[in-house]
Amino acid sequence: MQDLLQIYKTLLKHFGYRNWWPARTNFEVCVGAILTQNTAWRNVRLALANLRRAEALNPEAILNMRNEELAELIRPAGYYNLKASRLKSLVEFLHHQGGRGMRRFAAISDSELRQRLLSVKGVGPETADSILLYALKRPIFVIDAYTIRISQRLGIDEGCDGYQEFQSLFVTHLPLDIDLYNDFHAQLVSLGATYCKPRPICVQCPLEPRCRKFGVES
DNA sequence: GACCAGGCACATC
């Protein structure tokens, strides 16, 4: 297995430190984590801008808003009816269980908090882990579609199947380091979004699907 | 016009 740290260093050199998550507050990280589900970040930015303009980027405003009103504001992020209800479920959880500034979560272990997040409707493994790492600063490695695709293309996946197995793969091959987890995931997203599309066709540039120079992979 | 984007829940077999 190629040294994962070496891969990280190569990415860091190419893309520079990513300074993630792209949000102004920890609450905004949580909102973004729902909005970005299966959605390009540029569309999430439009939705976040709408919420900010409406002064609705806070728990109270979201909880007091009708679903239809919330859906209209987040429309650019797609799946807006679905995400409006998911957003309310998450904000209700954060507000009532986490309290002001989510401070009450401090007394709860990583695994217990992860279980509680996963019990919220609309919060799956990636959303929960993004919130744990980027908003709550817990040492949890986030897996997403890019991470899996890149691992498979590079042949470092060791036959992993499913979210949990990929997460174990990265955790067992990396030192436990929140800052490393933070930036490595961000680097993988940068690589994925730039060079690693779902349909690679060039045998010489397997990470670049639009290259037509060297023929098509079977 | 087809493809893609930082998933998830639910139905069906």
Added chain:
DNA sequence: GATGTGCATGGT
């Protein structure tokens, strides 16, 4: 347990 489907916008 595995697989398929609905949810939807905006950029390339």
